[in-house]
Amino acid sequence: MASESGNFLQYHELGIIEILIAVSFFTFLSLGEYISSKIIRANIIGSIVVGIIYGVPLANILPSAWQETFLALGYIGLILIIFEGGLTARLDLLRANFLLSLCGATTGVILPISFSYLLLYLGFGYGAVETFIIGAALSATSLGTTFAVISGASKEVDLSQTRVGAVLVSAAVIDDVTGLVMLSVIHDLGSLSGGGSANLGWLIGRPVLASALMAILTPVLSKWVFAPFFRRYIERRFAKYDHFSNIILMTLVLSAFVSIAAYAGTSVLFGAFLAGSFLTYLPSKHPEGPFVVLSREQGEKEKSKSPTFVHTFECYLLDALQYVLGPLFFASIGFAIPFLDLWTGDAIWRGVVYTLVMLVGKLLVGTWVLAWQFFSTPKDDEKQLITSNSRSGEKNSDSRMSGSLEPALLLGFAMVARGEIGLLIVQIGYNDTSYVSEAGFLTAIWAILLNTIIGPVVVGLLVKYFGKRISKGAWGLVENNQ
Template identity: 65%
Template sequence: MAGGFLPYHEPGIVEILIIISFFFFLSLAKWVSAKVIQAGIIGQIAVGIIYGVPLANILEHNWQETFLALGYVGLILIIFEGGLGARVDLLKQNFTLSMVGAATGVCFPIGLSYLLLYLGFGYGAVETFIIGAALSATSLGTTFAVISSASSTINLSQTRVGSVLVSAAVIDDVVGLVMLSVIGDLGKLSTDEHVSLGWLIGRPIVASVAMAIVTPIVTKWLFAPLFRKYIEYHFARFDHISNIILMILVLSAFITIAAFTGTSVLFGAFLAGVFLTYLPSKRPEGPFVVMSREEGEREADKSPTFVHTFEKYLLAPQEYLMEPLFFASIGFAIPFVQLWTGKRIWRGIVYSLLMVFAKCVVGIWIPTWQLFTRNPSHNRKDSSEPGESQLQPGSKEKSKSQDEGQGEHTNGHRWNRAWLAAALLGSAMVARGEIGLLIIEIGHNETPYVSDEGFFTGIWAILLNTIIGPVTVGLIVRFHAKKIGEGEWGLQDPAVPVSSEADMNGAV
């Protein structure tokens, strides 16, 4: 009761050793799996399975619930950081491509699920839809964790393919959470005749679209002008203190609005990060335009950026505490022992491979997009260069053949890099994780539609896809990061548009 107190007592040595070993093995497993299979999160999920309810149940139940809550805060911070580091110009330029990719990433898993589960395995139509919806959601937490882990090789957030990946994953996540809201209320339809199906489906859709439309409008025309005119120059006096206060207020406001309007809290966290990124002025004399964090801290008229503040105060707790707890909490939620029967194994593996294909197919849009939007003049030299008319006919013919050979060679490299970017995008979309687990567990526990066999088939697919995706991305980044970064879908100059077609798509 309020006004009382919690009696303080010294924890037992067994409890202390369990917690120490849990965090030690989380760090060790991340390091080992990153070295062996290029995906550190897989080791943390495995530690969660071992220490949690699915296997040894070493941690007390209330500890697991606490770690799950802390891990979800870590997930919010991961996505908030992704929003802070997002390139707004690239997000706008590639919005159409991201929408097409996201639609593919939602429709293919659900459509292929009906082919296998409904027609092949004989599951119910609603059951198949729920399982397919769970496999249509891309894990935002895993996506941003993979982007962050690859930053030592290539900063994917600054690449064109990275911006498409982030946008498509966010859209998939929003669509998945809309379906989660609908699935969570499906049980009410069978017991309450007064429940409006239109309202159940429409509310999260309207809320998500409204936040996506209203946020950039009010940011550009209201908050950004006010901040740049009246506020940002005062921030230089307090550096990180003013930054962290504004960051907490904005993040709390966005996730609260998202929760109460019925859309995704994670979508709200991403929008909060993008909102803060757009606020400061980009003029050279602006307080937030600095070359380094040290310059912002040292100069009286300059301020560290919001990314600098996040790196100084929040990055270490997120990286070494919150993020490991999030991936361990995924392990807590996997019914590991029940998965191991012959029928569940072969059905789960077959469905997993189909779901890998259902997300990898998203990558095909990169070479397709390049094929229909490329400018042929970029691939060959102009034949009317000064001084060319003075060449002898034989040398002119030889020069032309050399130019054609060089153009073909360059074009071959260009397409090779496009296919590598396509493989990176497709494999990065494969990981499911937290949203998929939420959808399928709500469908199994709160509705009468999902059977035990359907539930375990879906769990197999979510688990294997969450392993296969990051491992594949890690290998691609390890061996081909340089080629991807140098290509058309790689690192982009903020001052140079990607293409005139992209500029038209991104016009505001």
């Protein structure tokens, strides 16, 4: 409550009911993550369930102002999740597998939209524009869920250091950018349906152009301008201040990239990923470089050495992200799900059927791993594996494909989760345009919700039972030669 003079906010204590609500909410967030992690190997599901219960969709226990605040904090958590993904991403693996990632991302966008027209337009009788909006929502892959899955799997195998993990990250980022481009188009469809006018060419071209320029200019300027300047004039000085200088630079770079992305018309999430990748490339990779350390302790203790940016992230931000901001993000997804409206006969059967179709649409992305493995020229270590297998009576083609099925399934199911981007697209289509009906909206929500649950659950099980096999195969861990 503001004071009568209006120039400050009056401080007051929380009532006991508010205190107990806040305590129980964060307690159940942690408990839900723990239980879902132990039972179904996907800790994000617990947070989503708690968000549904405590938010507007079900019991509406949290005050509206709190839900809006938690949604904002959760989005900061999403940005940090993706920023961490950029910091830990293997740039050499991203470059080496870019073409494969592009093929996978293209498949992951085209198939859901195509299947949507086959089922929703021809089968359920939805409108053509309505089908496009729903298909666009289901073509996007949740970046936040993708990086959360990668992080959650690190106990068994560090997916960020694997070839299949690099393909997954690149494909998810491309899917996300594509989804945000379609989001811009859908947002403007609202003004068109209301009688407004818009330059559709510029509307579509702006985010595409902005994304392409950021993707091209960031590595070019990093290599030829910022990295040489940083290595010559700055990194030695940074070693004197350890984490302090690192966190200041990280804050400035992240703020700059998300601001550029927002004002240029592309996704701030794409900007966050590029910010992390940019910082990873800056320091010298020479053994005598200040940022080349064996451990965080070495960077903190030796005067001539500095902790890496990943070390600083772990020191300053990881706990807050892991225990507060990350769970709030996935809880905010629960806030946005119209849970009670989902339970009608038509909504359930149409939603389940569409869920299965959309699951297949993303799962088929994994077939690119099989195709790539089959048509690629085997390297020396793979030739040795083929030779040893052929001695045991197996055909060469079979032995070459023997280690590809699990990575293919891992890639496909990791792309299944739609999450925040899908919800954003379909809600804008439903709330800001006249094209999406309530039936279509509920069908899309069912598919987004179930796919966001199924994908991480299956990935967790695949990593649990086949993680070591994947890490030792052709699509597994790759030595870092950056």
